[in-house]
Amino acid sequence: MQKIIRQLAAEIKVREEQVRTAVELLDGGATVPFIARYRKEVTGGLDDIQLRELEARLSYLRELEDRRESIVASIEEQGKMTDALRVALFHAATKQELEDLYLPFKTKRRTKGQIAREAGIEPLADRLFENPSLVPADEAQAFVKAEKGENGDDFTTVQAVLDGVRDILSERWAEDAGLVQNLRQWLWDEGLLKSKRVEAKNENDPDVAKFRDYFDYDEPIGRVPSHRALAVFRGRGLEILDAKLALPVEPEPGKPSMAEGRIALHLGWSHAARPADDLIRKCVAWTWRVKLSMSTERDLFARLREEAEKVAIKVFADNLRDLLLAAPAGPRVVLGLDPGIRTGVKVAVVDTTGKLVETATVFPHEPRKDWEGSLHTLGKLCAKHGVNLIAIGNGTASRETDKLAADLIKLLAKMADQAGMPAVDVQKVVVSEAGASVYSASEFASQEMPDVDVSLRGAASIARRLQDPLAELVKIDPKSIGVGQYQHDVNQSELARTLEAVVEDCVNSVGVDLNTASVPLLSRVSGLSASVAKAVVRWREANGAFASRQQLMQVSGLGAKTFELSAGFLRIRGGENPLDMTGVHPETYPVVEKIIAQTGKPVAELMGRAEMLKSLRPELFANEKFGVITVKDILGELEKPGRDPRPDFKVARFNDGVDDIKDLVEGMILEGTVSNVAQFGAFIDLGVHQDGLVHVSQLSHKFVNDAREVVKTGDIVKVKVMEVDVARKRIGLSMRLDAAPARKDGPRDNRFEGAGRGQQMPRRQNEPVAQSAMASAFAKLQTKR
Structure with missing residues (x-):
């Protein structure tokens, strides 16, 4: 474990003690948001990005160590372990390096090289390579067998014996970890990824034409951007493209390739017109063409795909984070419009709390073209519920529905004028409806809106996305939100793990209102599982709103550890203790009491008093458990209690007359x-x-x-x-x-x-x-x- 901690510290560029403490906390069940927010003292201030990296690498390095132990045990069991091999295995930094070293010792099917060794030909192979001045045909005579072996192995001719020499040497060289790694790195640096259209595919076929850019394409493989790599792999998977790893320079007919030259260089051999040099040259060529070219291509394609997927997953994660942390419109009455042509525009009105209060369907477009009737229906809904924000899904007929909303805003202004009342400022916003249909058909949506048609649930979701994007989007599988590239081509388990981490970090960075949050939102809070989140909501429904964070301990299944991990991220507005609406953790309330005693001000008067709080010296309130870093965080929370880290809500205004x-x-x-x-x-x-x-x-x-x-x-x-x-x-x-x-x-x-x-x-x-x-x-x- 010390080796892993040392490596993690070097990679993340922090002290070993910071890593050791973080690992202990993670192993003890603490979440990344909790450690990043409330254990800065013991980790030396590791942030959530560092902790996520540490968590992922810790898992990989532990798997690496388990595999190392398994390989060492296997080689020792075979009685083939040497001091040099043990050292090499100990220093192998990746799973690939371990497998390269283990390759000669792996149990595998009976190869031609093994058959030749069993026939006693290995001494000849060693002799000819060590002394190329020997004549191969002459030396092979002594190894020719009088008859075939019991398994049909045939070494009854000189040529068959020399073929055995080739098989032994090429197999040995192909299992040389140093040579394999040398070739792999050289080709990653200088090799080419090439693709072309499969001849049987019609380039005018629309599905084929999508890959036109790759019909005659090549690029240095180590510098291929993520999106191009994934495009080639997708075309290859669809059997539209042929893809291969090409050498930097293709060899002339009959001449050795650059890869063969590098093999010879690694072996310390060169052709000097000695009797055995032609045979050794053939062995070198065989090593590349038969043994290593395909496996190297496979390894480098796997590396390219892995690195391309990392970039694609990061792009998805970054975009998802931005979407989840988008500015909330807040408690406003919203009219949600889910555009449609023949099936009509689905309408839902949600109140300031997000509760669905009324639905309708209007048909302003083809085939009914009931524009005036639609405006009349929408106008009545807006007047009845006091709508001041219109959310329009960006799907089919979005722009036409946006024009309908513009006419609706004019109608509302006219109605107010006729009634002699001041015009209500109504804004319209086009929002992404990605994932709305997934949510509409989900079990949770049916529980939230049991008597509402599936199609109308989508309109409600679109409306709520404006009020609080984070609270609404957490109800949807992150992969269905659709802000990634090539998301179906990447490792789905790694994508899901990364996106789940993004959602968890976003939810906990904002905080959750304990008395209004849904089960999906609560289940993303640090320490709360889906079952505990349901128990919290059940308690709330049975007993009314939580008056304090301490009441969480009354929830079935929520113990002291869960309370510790979750309480700081849960907010209670208007509760018994003003601190419960802040990010101050209950475990540090005694520190706040010391601040109250020092200032002589109750907590309600302290909150928001930035000048007073900034004048306090944090070291006066620190103790053995909570040091200066934690006290500074507490003072920061008291300065801006319940602050939302998300930006202010703004609306893009599309130009009138620009609809298409x-x-x-x-x-x-x-x-x-x-x-x-x-x-x-x-x-x-x-x-x-x-x-x-x-x-x-x-x-x-x-x-x-x-x-x-x-x-x-x-x-x-x-x-x-x-x-x-x-x-x-x-x-x-x-x-x-x-x-x-x-x-x-x-x-x-x-x-x-x-x-x-x-x-x-x-x-x-x-x-x-x-x-x-x-x-x-x-x-x-x-x-x-």
Whole structure:
């Protein structure tokens, strides 16, 4: 364990004692949010990012140690352990290195090399390699058998014996861990990933055409961006593309390849026209072509996929975090509209607490075209319930429904004017409806709204997403929220683990109202399982609102450990103790009592008094259990009690008259919402049914390596329209508002052709680029969503 702690400390760049304490806490059942927030003293201030990394690496390194012990035991049992091998196994830093070292000792099916060794040919192989001046045919005569072996093994000719020499040497070299690792690293640095269309596939087939960029493609494998790697692997899986690992330079016919040259160099052998050199050269070629080329390709493809998946999962996780921590509209009455054409627009009104109070269905679009009737119905609902916010799903007929909402706002203003009342400020917002249908059909939705039609539940969910995105989106499987790239192509268990961690961190960073939170939201709180969350809600329903955090101890199944892990993240507004609405943990209430005694002010008067609190010296209130770091956190909480770390709610205002891609004109300045972010650029919802792309080179006047340095999902930004291709639904945008639109009469810059959604523009990202290429990039991206 000390070895693991030492390695973790080196990787995360912290002290060993910090790692040891964190590991002990994790092993004791503490959660990452709890350790990051309430155990800073003992971990030396490790944050949630460091702790997540530590948690993941701890699991890997423990598996590595278990595998190391198993391999050592196996080799010792075979009686083949040497001091040098033991040292090599001890220092192996990855599972791959361990398996490379173990390869010669693995139990495997009977190989040609083993058969030749059993026939006694190994001494000949050793002799010829050690002394190439010997004549192979002459030396082989002594090893020729008079007849076939019992198992049909045939070494009755000189050529068969020499083939046995080849099998022995090539198998030995292919199991040389140093050689294998040398070749693998060389090809990762210099080899090429190549792909081409499978000849039997029709390139005009729409499903095949999606992969047109990879019909004749090659790129250094170690530098292939995540999105391109996953695109090639997807095309390969669909049997549309052939993909292979290619050498940096293909050999001339009859000449040895660069890989064979590196094998020879590793072996310390070179061709010197000695009698056995031709045979050894054939053994070297056989080692590469038969033994190592395919296995090396398999290993490097696995590495490429693993690294590509890590990037894709990180992109999904980052976008999910931004979406979950988007600005809440707060306690406002919201009208939710789930757009539809023939089936109508589903309508739901939720009150300030998120409770569904009324539903309806209107038919403003084809085939009924009941625009006026729809406005009348919606107007009555708004007047009846005091609606001041309209949420519109971004699915089919979203833009048409957005126009309906605009007319509704005008109607409400007219109604107020006629009644001689001040106009109510009603705003409309287009929101992502990703995952709403999944929620509508879920068991929890049926429990929340048992007598409501499935289609209408989606409208309620859309409305609640504005009030509190976090509280609503936690009800949905994170993978169904749809802010990732290639999410179905990556390791699903790792994706789920990462996304669950993101949700847990987001929920606990914001805090949860104990008296209003749903079961799904409570179950994401540190320490609370789904069963305990249900028990909390049952207690609340039976006994009324919680008056204090201490009442949690009355909940069945919630013991002292669970209370310790969860209490600090649960909020009670208007309870018996004002501290219960803050992030101050109950275990530190005695510290607050010392502060009260020092200041002579009750806690209610202390809260929010920033100047007074900043004048206090934290070291005066520290003790053996809770030091200065914890006291500083307590004072910070008292300064801004119950603060929400999320930004203020803002609404993007789409331009009137810009309802469709056909309405866009180059040079227009528009406001939009960032709908998704990848390393190579950001996608902007302009309210025209088709997201536009701001390539990373157009995000800022300064060099930008990753789009997330500038924008995140949910941001409201101003963009300039640089190019519009209506036929191919391509919109190129720029956040450099002084940028000039694309020249249509100028030469086309083809360097960026082939970049698509989920693909990074190659080469220097902030070079001047043709805006036509940027629009092309976005459209091709649709094939990968």
